[in-house]
Amino acid sequence: MTVKIDTERVFDLIEKKHPARIVLNAPGGLLRQTMDLMQVVEKKYGVQCVLVGDTCFGICDTVDKEVEKLGASLALHIGHNASVQEVGDYTYLVDAKDDVKFDSVVQRSIPLLSKYKRLGLATFSQHLDELEPVKKQLEDAGFEVYLGRKNNLLLGSQTFGCDFSTVFENAEKVEAFCYLGQSEFHAVGVALATGKPTYLLDPYLEEMRDMKEEAEERQKRAILGVYKALDARVFGVITGLKEGQMMIARSKWISNRLQANGKKVIQLAMRDITPDRLAQYIHIEAFVQTACPRISIDGFTFSKPVLSIPQADALVGLLEGREMKDFLHRPKWIELTVGQIPRRAG
Numbered sequence: 001m002t003v004k005i006d007t008e009r010v011f012d013l014i015e016k017k018h019p020a021r022i023v024l025n026a027p028g029g030l031l032r033q034t035m036d037l038m039q040v041v042e043k044k045y046g047v048q049c050v051l052v053g054d055t056c057f058g059i060c061d062t063v064d065k066e067v068e069k070l071g072a073s074l075a076l077h078i079g080h081n082a083s084v085q086e087v088g089d090y091t092y093l094v095d096a097k098d099d100v101k102f103d104s105v106v107q108r109s110i111p112l113l114s115k116y117k118r119l120g121l122a123t124f125s126q127h128l129d130e131l132e133p134v135k136k137q138l139e140d141a142g143f144e145v146y147l148g149r150k151n152n153l154l155l156g157s158q159t160f161g162c163d164f165s166t167v168f169e170n171a172e173k174v175e176a177f178c179y180l181g182q183s184e185f186h187a188v189g190v191a192l193a194t195g196k197p198t199y200l201l202d203p204y205l206e207e208m209r210d211m212k213e214e215a216e217e218r219q220k221r222a223i224l225g226v227y228k229a230l231d232a233r234v235f236g237v238i239t240g241l242k243e244g245q246m247m248i249a250r251s252k253w254i255s256n257r258l259q260a261n262g263k264k265v266i267q268l269a270m271r272d273i274t275p276d277r278l279a280q281y282i283h284i285e286a287f288v289q290t291a292c293p294r295i296s297i298d299g300f301t302f303s304k305p306v307l308s309i310p311q312a313d314a315l316v317g318l319l320e321g322r323e324m325k326d327f328l329h330r331p332k333w334i335e336l337t338v339g340q341i342p343r344r345a346g
């Protein structure tokens with residue numbers, strides 16, 4: 001795998017902004033390349049760089065609020081390419097792209113996909129440039145292929161682990177989705193959100209994998225979590241402290257609904273929501289967290305129910321006498337606030 005950070009953009013920004021110090025953050029898979037970049041920048045421009053070492057799972061994990069605290073004037077958030085380019089007062093998104101090609105895995109997948117006529121394509125940040133070549137290859141093989149439209153946060157056919165809005169709009173038109181890359185995490189999300197058969201096209205192992213079992217497993221656990229929480233008397237409602245997923249209004253709404261239905265609520269706020277952090281709240285019987293939904297949907301190691309926003313909506317519905325619907329079948333599982341807060345003037 002050769003993932004390359006867009007260093008030209010970094011150099012351009014430094015030459016325009018003349019920062020005194022730079023704050024960077026990046027997902028775990030790009031830390032080595034980011035540290036290499038820091039060395040290059042320090043050598044070329046004599047500017048100090050500080051890497052924020054907290055967890056960075058998505059575009060919601062920007063660290064704009066740390067910039068002033070660290071005596072810096074520019075932040076670079078690496079590897080979560082999006083249609084948004086700037087976040088907060090100081091942060092610029094810097095793309096990282098993988099140069100792996102998909103022609104071989106697509107060729108192998110064509111016979112397996114032949115039971116379908118209409119396919120949708122989806123992928124995550126690093127493979128966006130491969131969408132058009134894969135579309136053409138599949139069309140040449142006789143498929144009708146649909147790409148999703150770009151919106152205010154995502155590029156065309158791009159998904160995050162919580163936002164499938166670009167491909168959701170094609171779900172009625174297609175019979176199945178192909179997800180480009182190695183990320184089962186993202187592909188399972190598409191399967192759950194769209195309800196369509198979804199296949200991961202892995203260019204490294206050169207194989208196509210059906211996400212059906214993984215999606216069903218998560219869906220069952222998500223439903224079970226809601227039913228387990230139904231009888232809890234004391235809830236912890238957790239607001240995430242990460243910049244792009246701070247859902248204060250949602251936490252308030254859920255707390256109010258739980259209280260109106262006879263539940264006791266303790267409001268909590270946390271940056272990282274992990275089993276060991278929650279274990280100390282022994283008097284709380286169930287949690288709702290309004291931060292990253294994947295903490296709940298993929299979090300198999302919590303000892304008590306920890307519900308995401310869609311699960312909490314289902315729980316409130318049950319408490320208020322409504323039937324449980326397919327609560328994960330929606331274009332977004334959380335309304336990310338990334339890019340919605342205007343920059344300070346100047």
Ligand code: SF4
Nearest residue numbers: 057058060161162292
């Ligand atoms: S909230 Fe969304 S973008 Fe952020 S880490 Fe979770 S899935 Fe990714």
